[in-house]
Amino acid sequence: MAFPGFLADYTVQTVIVGASLLGLCSGALGCFAVLRQQSLLGDALSHAALPGIAIGFLLFGSRQLSILLSGALVAGVLAALLIVLLTRRSRLKTDAALGIALSLFFAVGVVLLTHIQNRENASQAGLDAFLFGQAAAMLRQDLWILGTVTATALLLVISFWKEFKVVTFDPDFASSLGLPVTALEIVLTTMIALAVVIGLQMVGVVLMAAMIIAPAAAARQWTHRLETMLILAMVFGAVSGITGALLSSLARGLATGPLIVLTASGLVLFSILFATRRGILWTAIHARRQHANLITQHVLTTLYQLAQNHHNPAYRTEQGMVVSYYGDAGNRALSELDRLGYVKPARHLPEEGTHWILTAAGIKEAERILASLHPVES
Amino acid sequence: MLSALFEHIPVMIMAVGSLVGIAASLLGTFLVLRKSSMLTDAISHSILLGIMVVWLLTRQTSGPLQIIGAGLSGVATVYLSEMLAKSQRVKYDAAIGLVFPALFAAGVLLTNLYARNVHIDADTVLLGEIGFVWLDTVEIRGLYVPESLLSMGFLTVINLLFVSLLFKELKLSTFDPALARALGFNPNLLFYPLLGLTSATAVAAFDAVGAILFIAFVIVPPSAAYLLTDRLWRVLLFSCTIAVASSISGYYLAVWLDVSIGGMMAVMTGVYFTFAFLFGPRYGLIAQEIRRKNQRLTNRSRALVVHLYNHERTSLQSEENVVQALKEHLVWNETKAKRTLLRSLDDHLVEREGETLYLTAKGRAVAQEILEPWRQNAALMTGADEIQ
Numbered sequence: 001m002a003f004p005g006f007l008a009d010y011t012v013q014t015v016i017v018g019a020s021l022l023g024l025c026s027g028a029l030g031c032f033a034v035l036r037q038q039s040l041l042g043d044a045l046s047h048a049a050l051p052g053i054a055i056g057f058l059l060f061g062s063r064q065l066s067i068l069l070s071g072a073l074v075a076g077v078l079a080a081l082l083i084v085l086l087t088r089r090s091r092l093k094t095d096a097a098l099g100i101a102l103s104l105f106f107a108v109g110v111v112l113l114t115h116i117q118n119r120e121n122a123s124q125a126g127l128d129a130f131l132f133g134q135a136a137a138m139l140r141q142d143l144w145i146l147g148t149v150t151a152t153a154l155l156l157v158i159s160f161w162k163e164f165k166v167v168t169f170d171p172d173f174a175s176s177l178g179l180p181v182t183a184l185e186i187v188l189t190t191m192i193a194l195a196v197v198i199g200l201q202m203v204g205v206v207l208m209a210a211m212i213i214a215p216a217a218a219a220r221q222w223t224h225r226l227e228t229m230l231i232l233a234m235v236f237g238a239v240s241g242i243t244g245a246l247l248s249s250l251a252r253g254l255a256t257g258p259l260i261v262l263t264a265s266g267l268v269l270f271s272i273l274f275a276t277r278r279g280i281l282w283t284a285i286h287a288r289r290q291h292a293n294l295i296t297q298h299v300l301t302t303l304y305q306l307a308q309n310h311h312n313p314a315y316r317t318e319q320g321m322v323v324s325y326y327g328d329a330g331n332r333a334l335s336e337l338d339r340l341g342y343v344k345p346a347r348h349l350p351e352e353g354t355h356w357i358l359t360a361a362g363i364k365e366a367e368r369i370l371a372s373l374h375p376v377e378s
Numbered sequence: 379m380l381s382a383l384f385e386h387i388p389v390m391i392m393a394v395g396s397l398v399g400i401a402a403s404l405l406g407t408f409l410v411l412r413k414s415s416m417l418t419d420a421i422s423h424s425i426l427l428g429i430m431v432v433w434l435l436t437r438q439t440s441g442p443l444q445i446i447g448a449g450l451s452g453v454a455t456v457y458l459s460e461m462l463a464k465s466q467r468v469k470y471d472a473a474i475g476l477v478f479p480a481l482f483a484a485g486v487l488l489t490n491l492y493a494r495n496v497h498i499d500a501d502t503v504l505l506g507e508i509g510f511v512w513l514d515t516v517e518i519r520g521l522y523v524p525e526s527l528l529s530m531g532f533l534t535v536i537n538l539l540f541v542s543l544l545f546k547e548l549k550l551s552t553f554d555p556a557l558a559r560a561l562g563f564n565p566n567l568l569f570y571p572l573l574g575l576t577s578a579t580a581v582a583a584f585d586a587v588g589a590i591l592f593i594a595f596v597i598v599p600p601s602a603a604y605l606l607t608d609r610l611w612r613v614l615l616f617s618c619t620i621a622v623a624s625s626i627s628g629y630y631l632a633v634w635l636d637v638s639i640g641g642m643m644a645v646m647t648g649v650y651f652t653f654a655f656l657f658g659p660r661y662g663l664i665a666q667e668i669r670r671k672n673q674r675l676t677n678r679s680r681a682l683v684v685h686l687y688n689h690e691r692t693s694l695q696s697e698e699n700v701v702q703a704l705k706e707h708l709v710w711n712e713t714k715a716k717r718t719l720l721r722s723l724d725d726h727l728v729e730r731e732g733e734t735l736y737l738t739a740k741g742r743a744v745a746q747e748i749l750e751p752w753r754q755n756a757a758l759m760t761g762a763d764e765i766q
Contacts, residue, residue, distance in 0.1 A: 034468075034469075034472050037469050037471055037472075038471070039469070039471040039472040039474075039475040040416050040419075040471050040474060040475055042475065043416075043419065043475055047590065086655070089663060089666065090605060090655060090661060090663075091604070091605065091661050092410075092601055092604065092605070093413045094413075095410075095413050095414065095415040095416045096410050096413075096415045096597060096601045098415070098416055099415040099416055099418065099419060099593060099596075099597035099598075099601075100597055100598055100601055100648075100651065102419060102590075102593065103590060103591065103593040103594035103597060103598060103644060104594060104598065104644070104645065104647075104648035104651075106590050106591070106593075106594075106644075107590075107591055107594055107641050107642075107644030107645045107648065108641075108645055108648075110588075110590075110591065110638050110640070110641035110644075111632075111635075111637045111638055111641040111642055111645055112637075113638075114637045114638035114641065115635065115636070115637045118636050118637070132486065206423070206479075206482065206590075207479050207482065207483060207486075209475050209479055210475065210476065210479030210480065210483070212475075213472050213475040213476055213479075214476060214479075217468050217472050217476060220467075220468070221467060253490055253491075254487060254490050254491070255486060255487070255490055257483070257486075258482075258483035258484070258486040258487045258490075259483075259487070261479050261480065261483040262480060262483045262484065262487070265476065265479070265480035265483070268476055272462075272465065272467045272468075278467065280465065280467070
């Protein structure tokens with residue numbers, strides 16, 4: 001195989017596979033979070049995972065990824081429950097509940113981390129790598145865990161596809177169908193926690209929020225269908241993961257996590273600007289075209305009404321008059337009408353500039369436009 | 379004597395913690411009430427970029443320029459998020475969640491590139507270490523005053539002035555933005571200064587408690603205070619008290635357990651919050667539960683009164699208006715029936731003669747009020763208003 005040299009590197013390969021798994025998983029699960037307007041829940045749950053990692057380490061005394069990630073998952077679910085409890089049973093709103101869960105769980109995590117560090121200097125083994133992620137510390141066997149989690153998550157999404165879809169878009173309709181809405185919402189929230197957990201090692205608790213939101217937000221710009229959005233989000237997630245991993249292996253000393261997140265953010269920016277139909281550029285061009293079209297129609301009917309008022313179908317309208325009223329747009333409208341064959345130039349009083357006459361097709365089109373504007377009168 | 383105070387490390391640590399708590403709670407109260415708590419999260423992350431940019435331009439890691447730079451970067455974060463949300467391509471929550479991680483990631487990369495050996499790094503910004511506040515001191519007239527104490531003291535004074543001078547305006551634009559607008563006062567006019575001050579406080583506090591624990595100080599004490607009272611000035615006072623209590627108790631616990639002091643202070647805000655959430659006089663979980671139980675008992679007692687009224691002076695009276703009927707006809711179990719009966723007897727709605735139950739005049743008025751509300755005026759005249 002003719003890999004470029006750095007791709008043959010064992011660590012780089014591991015990191016790339018891990019990053020693409022992370023992108024696939026968080027892209028798919030992030031769609032539901034973004035559509036249900038729970039983007040910041042991902043942020044809260046990722047910070048809240050920290051004490052889980054520490055407790056996993058304290059209880060089992062091992063740095064094995066599966067144990068740490070299970071701890072993180074449990075902590076994430078507990079934080080989600082706390083958020084639900086606070087919003088339902090106190091007068092606090094969602095934002096305060098998220099902030100409370102996030103900061104308190106994180107504080108407990110910091111306390112536990114310092115406790116571990118002070119207790120056993122040797123084997124605290126860089127648990128704080130989970131703050132910002134440490135892609136290089138990833139082992140081949142860790143990939144199996146990430147792969148299993150991703151596969152489980154995707155399998156869940158596929159098998160409950162219809163249910164998740166209806167709960168996401170219309171929970172009231174879902175409950176009228178007799179679906180267990182609360183249970184499904186719990187599963188969806190647990191899956192956000194799952195998506196968070198899978199990225200902890202790679203991008204860390206702090207930046208994980210972006211990996212949930214960004215691929216889904218970028219994918220949303222290109223489509224109105226959930227199926228397409230999900231697949232696009234997975235692609236965007238994987239692309240960001242791989243790009244970030246490659247960039248950090250090329251430029252030594254740059255952390256992988258921030259590069260992945262910046263790539264994903266770049267994809268969001270690109271999608272918001274350039275997506276077809278929804279993109280800012282697209283809608284701007286569309287609006288411009290509509291506007292030009294409107295002016296062209298306006299000019300055409302003006303010519304028609306001038307001809308009518310002069311009782312002369314071959315009335316020669318002076319271009320300067322049209323321009324003095326419509327500005328430069330008048331020039332563009334006339335040449336567009338000329339191109340369409342609705343008007344033709346006429347020689348008349350050459351010192352006063354070009355004049356225009358309606359063609360037969362132009363008269364017909366003008367009558368059609370006017371009729372469509374006043375359907376009752378016609 | 380003063381020098382002894384300023385060189386007393388534990389006192390200095392607790393003082394800095396308390397000042398961070400007070401400065402944060404003063405602003406946090408309004409952020410929580412405005413439902414913008416999560417902006418604190420966004421701001422406290424993105425100040426890393428602000429800190430790095432100011433450091434690259436001026437090579438200063440602290441001081442007024444840093445504080446102003448952080449203030450601007452915080453406001454920029456919020457402005458960018460709102461702009462993104464206004465473009466209507468993403469929802470507001472997603473916009474916040476997109477902007478600050480991007481800025482934070484950029485900040486981390488800048489530290490990777492330029493600041494390898496400087497005291498700034500992402501770890502410090504996030505976690506801080508209040509235990510070292512006494513390392514950087516400034517000499518004022520022979521006194522060695524910790525730098526953090528000065529900067530936090532300065533910001534506490536600024537925040538205090540902001541809140542007390544603009545108290546009326548803040549109150550108005552927080553609770554009734556529509557009225558504020560109608561009175562010709564733009565409620566957003568105070569929102570951005572509030573966020574700017576939050577970022578400035580965050581950067582001054584990051585040395586001490588770190589950005590994420592700063593979030594705890596901004597959100598948790600005001601939320602706890604909000605569960606305790608309805609008056610704005612009391613919310614401010616209670617949250618400052620909770621912040622100070624958290625700093626002091628957090629310090630001693632941290633020293634005892636040998637863990638992060640800043641972390642423990644934040645955990646303590648959570649402990650006080652839990653107390654408020656459970657035992658708050660009106661909004662606490664236990665108060666809610668008692669009120670709910672009480673309401674249930676009142677409802678059952680009203681049901682009993684209606685039941686007796688319906689069968690009063692009918693052929694079924696001897697069968698329906700007896701203690702046994704509560705179990706058989708109203709399908710209440712032993713304890714429910716007993717408690718409801720006792721409550722109704724206590725309230726003088728019902729009288730008991732052996733097994734038979736009679737309505738009192740008061741009980742009859744209550745039943746009439748429920749069944750025939752249009753006769754309420756007549757009921758009021760017979761004194762039913764005392765029952766409510």
